[in-house]
Amino acid sequence: MTAMPPLAIAPLACHNLSLRLGGRDVLQGIDLAVNPGETLGIVGPNGSGKSTLLKLLAGLRTPSSGSVQLLGEPLAKLPRRRIAQLLALVEQQADTQDAISVFDAVALGRTPWLSALAPFGRQDRAIVDQALADADASHLRERIWRELSGGERQRVHIARALAQRPQLLLLDEPTNHLDIQHQLGLLQQVQALPVTTLVALHDLNQALTCDRLAVLDRGRLVALGQPESVLTPERLLSTFGVHAHYLTDPYDGARILRFRAP
Template identity: 70%
Template sequence: MNAAMPVIDQPVLSCSGLGLQIRDVELLDEIHLDIRHGETLGLIGPNGSGKSTLLKLLAGVRMPSRGSIHLDGQCLKAQSRRTIARTLALVEQQADTLDAISVFDAVALGRTPWLSALSSWSAEDTEIVHQALRNVDAAHLTTRTWRSLSGGERQRVHIARSLAQCPRILLLDEPTNHLDIQHQIGILNLVHALPVTTVIALHDLNQALTCDRLAVLERGRLVALGKPLEVLTPHRLLQTFGVHAHYLVDPFDGAKILRFRSW
């Protein structure tokens, strides 16, 4: 076995006792989480529950007040930004790119961790960028400028940039925001088909049902973790989200879907 390959039995990304406090506000508290090789883990919770903050800590973008994060069994803070970027990519909700840059060049930024004085831009890098754009149905945008894109188009280009990093772990913060329903379905299908480990924050609980496991955050604490149908019980939905809900069965494929009501 290649010594650089992660051990499949151990978590590829984990945190223990993770917390973040800013002034007197506790944003996250005592988060313990092991993320398994190849799984799609959904992060769900009400607004302000800590989903985006947790993703930023796991990516090393922000430093925790306490606790530890391990990537491939090694302490995250001991690893270089280049090493982390070759393994893990984060797509934030609000990510900026220079207005004057072209779509191709914006996605090409994803190749930065793999470039050096000894490894300059190659035809392979060009093909990786084009493939990333094809994967998110944005190949036709290649020559457009960033400032000319709609919100949904920008979101797809940001995802393409993360794919161009060729990460083994993909962290996505509500990636279907600003997308029409066709592209929401397309992006989620792509995420599930990618041969990577994925942690994805979602608002749509029916979309969350397609994940392998769900982690439920409430006021900065992890209150439930497990398979979607085990986690999203009527009791949990009422307690955490303040809604009554029951399951319906889709006659097309037998899948369970949630129907919500406020009373």
Template identity: 65%
Template sequence: MNASTDLLGSLLSACHLSYCVKGAQLLKEVSLTIRPGENLGIVGPNGSGKSTLIRLLAGIARPTWGEVRLDGRPFAALQRREIAQRLAVVEQHAETTDSISLEQAVELGRTPWLSALAPWSDRDRLIVDQAITDVSLQHLKHRPWHTLSGGERQRAHIARALAQRPQILLLDEPTNHLDIQQQLSILRLVHQLPVTTVIALHDLNQALACDRLAVMDGGRLVALGSPFEVLTPERLHATFGVVGHWLTDPFDGARILRLRSA
């Protein structure tokens, strides 16, 4: 199924997005809207188009057909600086080889707001300090980047994105390659942030904390709705090739997915 293209109340929207590389169609007619303040999860098997959709929504890649709109305005009608002031992205493999500290890496998030008429100020310093505090890395702000652990770097990338003061934060599998404690910590942080978030996730049980899920399969959007609406036994089998049913955790009453090979 495709989401409605009605833009009423949407902050960011994809309108009939398709994306081709060397004749291969990676995304096919995807339409959806992201509502202000929501946490939208994007799930699907490997190669389903999750990362491609994130890159198009972020403006990192341009669609072959269709368009992305921010507050109803096409990206093509906006300057890159305008987009960067409203939207931040944390990519799966974001990295730097520069000899910089964690604090300096986070300072890069202020770049879209700086100019000859608006140089670095005390306000920028306060914003950077707050972003580092939000991810609980104050004690590491002067540490060289290359000495940070994978989880610390991922938190720093989120802090850099927060320093942009965006309305929308896009994250492409931010817990990839992290241990379970770091995964849970970063996901808890993301869900607590006071911004609209779009997050591509691999783990379906972790995706249950999202307000809505967009399910991708073969480059198409095949389901959109609350986790409990879209992760049906039929959808789990058809899209993910697994048998699944819901269980209730006796510890806190939460619903969780039990998955088995088909």
């Protein structure tokens, strides 16, 4: 008999993940496994728990119950330095009033890899330069962080995460504050990266470009699968409260959603 190949370990997974705050269930019983190399979108109405789920998966919050596994290891038992070498999270808001240059801000992404015996060097500088290029932010490298626009800051946040050279990239609504050109370009760049990506998205048409979607509703995972199989008209009405139908763009054959108020 031919031996079966070993099953790939899910880069990131959680089991029965729950969080209760102030007597309210914010997340309830989430079971999720991310496939190697995929872009998994997380969608849901405001307040459904998207940002909270990403923080739990990144180890920034402690769940009330359940567990998270990073490359098959319990996240709770891994040192923060090791987690930062494997996983990068880009949150919606992260600011500083320090007069720090964009290059230095992105270089902070190399911190998990540095030590007294391995200080910031030529290879780290090359990684930072590449991260700036990948986020279309090379022209900002000499600018001061606090002088940037919201969209420019978002691109620098992403560059800093890329500078970590993570195996997993978690993005919380990364297209917020970006103009339409950079929204489209950013998602294409992220999906082309050799990393496994989880991305919380507000725009459901942008979410259609993901490999799979996880749909949250009032703290529960209510659907998981390929975009059109989970964003059905019935699901869009029951979870998002809108009528919707699919259209086919005659330019390239892409499927897009059209929404109507109920």
